Amino acid sequence: MEQLTSIHNQHVKDWKKLQTKKARQQTGTYLLDGWHLVQEASKAGIELLELIGTADQLVAHSDLTTMAGHVYEVTEEIMKHITDTVTPQGIAAVVTMPDAHRMPAGPLKGAWLFLDRVQDPGNVGTMVRTADAAGFAGVVVGHRSADLFGPKVVRSMQGSQFHLQLFEGDLRKWIADFKSIGAPVFGTQLNPQAKNFRTVNPGDTFALVMGNEGQGMSNELLSMTTDNLYIPMRGDAESLNVAISAGILMFQLNQNLD
Amino acid sequence: MEQLTSIHNQHVKDWKKLQTKKARQQTGTYLLDGWHLVQEASKAGIELLELIGTADQLVAHSDLTTMAGHVYEVTEEIMKHITDTVTPQGIAAVVTMPDAHRMPAGPLKGAWLFLDRVQDPGNVGTMVRTADAAGFAGVVVGHRSADLFGPKVVRSMQGSQFHLQLFEGDLRKWIADFKSIGAPVFGTQLNPQAKNFRTVNPGDTFALVMGNEGQGMSNELLSMTTDNLYIPMRGDAESLNVAISAGILMFQLNQNLD
Known part of the structure; x- marks a missing residue:
């Protein structure tokens, strides 16, 4: 010592x-x-x-x-x-630090969370922690998001990085990979014309994409998904924090823990 | 001027x-x-x-x-x-500032959120904001919670105080009042023996109680509720932030906005 x-x-x-x-x-x-x-x-x-x-x-x-x-x-x-x-x-x-750019071990399986330019480290960490609790297999952080191993993200994750797989990468590629194996990818959109999140039945393997705090998901990614989901809510579209929305959606889509 | x-x-x-x-x-x-x-x-x-x-x-x-x-x-x-x-x-x-100790106007109706000693102002504000989005009628903050009109709570509420009713008071009395009109009151407990939150059907008028960040709800309140709910999750019981749990529960229990 x-x-x-x-x-x-x-x-x-x-x-x-x-x-x-x-x-x-x-x-x-x-x-x-x-x-x-x-x-x-x-x-x-x-x-x-x-x-x-x-x-x-x-x-x-x-x-x-x-x-x-x-x-x-x-x-x-x-x-x-x-x-x-x-x-x-x-x-x-x-x-x-795990190599966040490695190839996933084995075939893609289970529930995955993709983060598109989520900026706030506390939000990123809380969503990883919630994904862990919801039984998700992994989280992929796209470019221009808060860094996965920065001090604030690590504090908010509370150790969940040891329970699921974490990656950084090009979300366009990850979305294409999921769709190529027939697994649905659900985007999220503050748009009542999008699909009510309670009406989808995703099966065992799927991905959910959450977007930037102010701007939501990029149009490019929105156009690549299988479906885009909406949480019906009262009042204006700014009423839910992105980490709260993610929690509601993850526990709705992945009910295999009951 | x-x-x-x-x-x-x-x-x-x-x-x-x-x-x-x-x-x-x-x-x-x-x-x-x-x-x-x-x-x-x-x-x-x-x-x-x-x-x-x-x-x-x-x-x-x-x-x-x-x-x-x-x-x-x-x-x-x-x-x-x-x-x-x-x-x-x-x-x-x-x-x-509205008088948080006033009597509610008219009969108790709709979905209500009760907060038992929630200490973090950001959590209190975020839960009020989420209750608003979930179409709740009101929020009651029990003694020894963060003050409803402190600067940090007000910032996190983002104006939701203008869309629903806010009260401070003795939660024992509020729980008794709901039960006296036949409306269920759901506590929350980090206990897999409690009732799976997906199995309850609360009807139009009910209350949901969230507890302190570290200790959860007090035993006294837990013993007064109609049922206590649990969110099945992977890993240990600390895996969900109280505001995330509240969001998941509120959007599950109040589905009248679809």
Whole structure:
């Protein structure tokens, strides 16, 4: 175990840099902040490359220290510096980031969520977490969405990245792939002329596409889907947050968990 | 029209104070920040007691200035001071706060949402907004929940307070009132032994109770309901945010908008 007390230490600088997409891509790693996430990773069999904790916290959870490649005891000041949390719990870990551009393992199967230019990291993370709860097999984030392994997305996912498959990619290609195996792809549209979401019966393998917070899905993607769905609601079309809409649709379309 | 340039002006101090519950209760008013909210109020026939704007914004929306009791032209510094927004739009209005402890007008009817000690203002506001979209008639906030007319709740409600009835009160009394007219009250519980939410058929008049973010509903309220509902999900019980759960349940229980 190494003890670090200065925020100018090179390790500390490297951890801090993991808040940027560039450093995450260069190193192929990202930071988990807090016990819940570190434990979820450990439960999922993810190797803790580096475990970083305050003295108190490392003692309190000595079971995890034996499982980590390197253990660093740091000050609370360093903890605050490397996380973007106001009151960090005093524990963090560096783990390998899955290659979001890999090919899916095996044939496409189950329920999938596609995100088209969703910008808010909290929305992206909450939708991944909800997809997990709804029993979805995977989430694909299209270009110009919030980065899947940024600190705010990771915090909102609450460990769901360890329970389902996450990808980044060209949604046009993903939609074409689903349609080529006869699986329906459902877009979403703030348009009462679209299909009432309660009237579709998607079967076991399908994809649902959610769009940008302000503008919705792109016209190009809307024209590629099997059907576009609408949630009938009172009042104007801005009445539902995108993460709430996604939750309503995912639990309606995937009822295999009952 | 009065021009104000100092944050030490008494009006400015009074507006700033409306961020506190005490000042809102003493004056019976609250602040709407931004054009969308001011316009929603105006559309709903709510009197704009005081309209506060920067010079540019007052010119751009001169239609509203004629409808306000008093109009104040202020600096951007004052706008920032009285709102808790990082980049305020430059317009705000003081309006009368409905008496949340009044008696409901007419017999209890339609779908209602009860909030038991929901603490996060964003969650409370989002749930009111979602209840509005789902065609609910009203929302009742129990004791020790976030205050309905605090700045963050008001921002998250996005004007839904003008479309449905809002109350504060003792949820034990509200539950008893619904049951006394034969209307079911559905609690929510993170417990697979509770009733699957897809199996209930609530009829036109009912109430749904959502609980605290960490602890859920109180045992006392759970024991008073007609039934307690559960959303079947994968993995552990913490997998759904309370506002997402509320959205899924409200759109399942109230399908009268199709």
